[in-house]
Amino acid sequence: MTQRKHDSASPGGDRIREDTTRRLERAMGSLGTAAMARMDERLPWFRALSAEDRSWVGLVAQAGIAAFVEWFQHADEEGRPTPNIEFFGTAPRELKRSISLQQTVDIVRVVVEVVDERVDELAAPGGEAQLEHAVLRYTRDVAFAAAQVYAREAEVRGAWDARLEALIVDALVRGQVDDGLHSWAAALGWTSSPVVVLAGRAPDDKPEAVIDRLRDKGRRSGIDVLAGVQGDRLIVIVGGVDSASAATRQLLSRFGPGPVVIGPEVPDLHTAARSARAAVAGLRAARAWPDAPRPVFADDLLAERALDGDEDARAQLVENVYVPLAGTPLLDTLATYLEQGTSLEATARLLFVHPNTVRYRLKKITELTGYQPTEGRSAFALQVAVILGRLAEADPRDRP
Template sequence: MRERNESAVKHDDVAGVRAGEAGPDAEDSRLDQTRQDTTRRLERAMGALGTAAMARMDERLMWFRALSAEDRSWVGLVAQAGIAAFVEWFQHAGEGRPTPSIEFFGTAPRELKRSISLQQTVDIVRVVVEVVEAQTGDLAAPGGEDQLQQAMLRYTRDVAFAAAQVYAREAEARGAWDARLEALIVDALVRGEVDDGLHSWAAALGWTSSPVVVLAGQTPDNDPQAVIDGLRERGRRSGLDMLAGVQGDRLIVIVGGADSVAAAARHVVPRFGPGPIVIGPEVPDLHAAARSARAAMAGLRAAAGWPDAPRPVHTEDLLAERAIDGDADARAQLVENVYLPLVGTPLLDTLATYLEQGTSLEATARLLFVHPNTVRYRLRKITELTGYQPTEGRSAFTLQVGLILGRLSETIVT
């Protein structure tokens, strides 16, 4: 009897060990069977889930309702493809399960992918998840509810990370392309090569503003790309359009949409490095910005001739230095503004004598045989006609250069 009992105990122990060894395998087999049953249910429900997801998006997402019928249809296909991708992913178990991706967005045309933001992509994924979660009890095989919910949590998390990575790469690529396009626009304006393509490039960067003003100065010691990125961010915060380019040690900034030149300068000046900053004339649009850029660059070259110039300085205030430096535009402008309004009148001789006599009122009156009050009157008329006041040092210098250039222009014509 004792031997029979001991034999029974040994048999029970062995059976228990075998049952213990077979337990995990049996559990895995049960879970796998549950997964396969749930997968079949999901496959049968894919069409209904896609329809429900579209209805939920139309109900909750304002941006979705604003889409065209064609784009809404494409979004529906994307949602359907996302559900199919989840079903395919769900049926794989263990270490062999592939990492979720968002390749199902490839079903949409390029135009739609450009118009759908990362936040809207997350909205689509969230809606699909909510639709599936609401029907978990019907979709999961008996005992598989928790298995389906856990799989959905992991899948949606990984899809969200994958989407963020894709959009980050797209943003980096788009940023690099935008930077090249921006550099092309700035370079074209500086060289004066303006054509219809310039407006297309600017439109691609979202440029819509006018008027336009160009500023030129020295590049700061910071990384040039960081400077340009900072200017873009400043433009977004202030509601201005800004394009910037670094050419050697020069920083050129094009500002559009400012209420005034002073307002444009206030937003941009802190971004420049040490040294002079020159503001070009305000122009009506980007097509005319080449003139502003040309004047600003010429002023930057000539600014060394006026060490005490304000910072920033308007290029109009550097006409004399620009003219001496060989700027043809400045020379023509001085002749037009200073010499031509005075030529053929006593005002021209009065100005020439006044400047030659070191701006002495009495000496000028004696040489011209007129009363000093007559000289005063003529000087006021000169100011009215030219905008420059002969009794002020900088204006007198500009008038002197304009007078010389006018005389030279007549000699050349002759």
């Protein structure tokens, strides 16, 4: 911008300001048109906007020019009136989401350039310096105003997003997966998959601080997270990761003391209620396994969950263990082996078979169920599964 000697304090300064104001009012339409053309020429992101958003940007630019003319009309060097920045509010919230603060500054810069290039034409004779100085003051104040507007929008959006996040976490824990959950997830832009849910104790701090630290850790680790504090429990939804255990280890320090349980992996957020249910049930039952690793998978706690009344765990054990063995010699072999304290010889004697036959059957049981009868925790899970399977097959008439 060319520097000229400032002349607003001259005897004819007020008259010059009035003449310049009239010139500016007559030129507002052409200034807005020129600003739009310059943005289209200079700003690639502006050309990429939809026609509707481009129209809104034009209205904001035009409103900014009009606000400047009104401000200039009453401005003087002593009073330093505050610019009216309400023209930023003419844009809908959707536009503020799609245009960044830096891009808003680009718009202001283009408008300033257009006005500056026409100072000699717009200013009344002798008012060039007066207009230049006013433009400098006004654009500086408007730049600060734009930052304030975006800061307020970010604060409001952050509070709203936090509320949606809490609603999603609560809905998944309750198993209330409906159209509301889909809408909330869409509003947050959540598209990550696959998904796992983590459950652990919340640290002793304000919930807002816990969630903020967790989000920060997720961003730095490249992990998509949604989280909620429910009483003393911290629920975290993790999306778009190749390894649930690796992602959990990244977030582990943000949980309070005690177990952290990883729910089973599911395809997307809409099916995450199953993972949330398993993780929460696992957290409740984890006290029954004091030496459990941290983190621990919910499926590694099936036996404890089943004993704690988790119907999903009971059904899973029956389906994955009892059903494949039922009606075959493998079930009798497993039951006898467990009842005999995992003694191979005692099992063989009771079944009237060779010990190698028992070994072969135990190997087949491992292949069919994924549990190894000769290993302590696996044997425990197998025994619980056998008991649950027998109870499931009991004659209803035998029940009280």
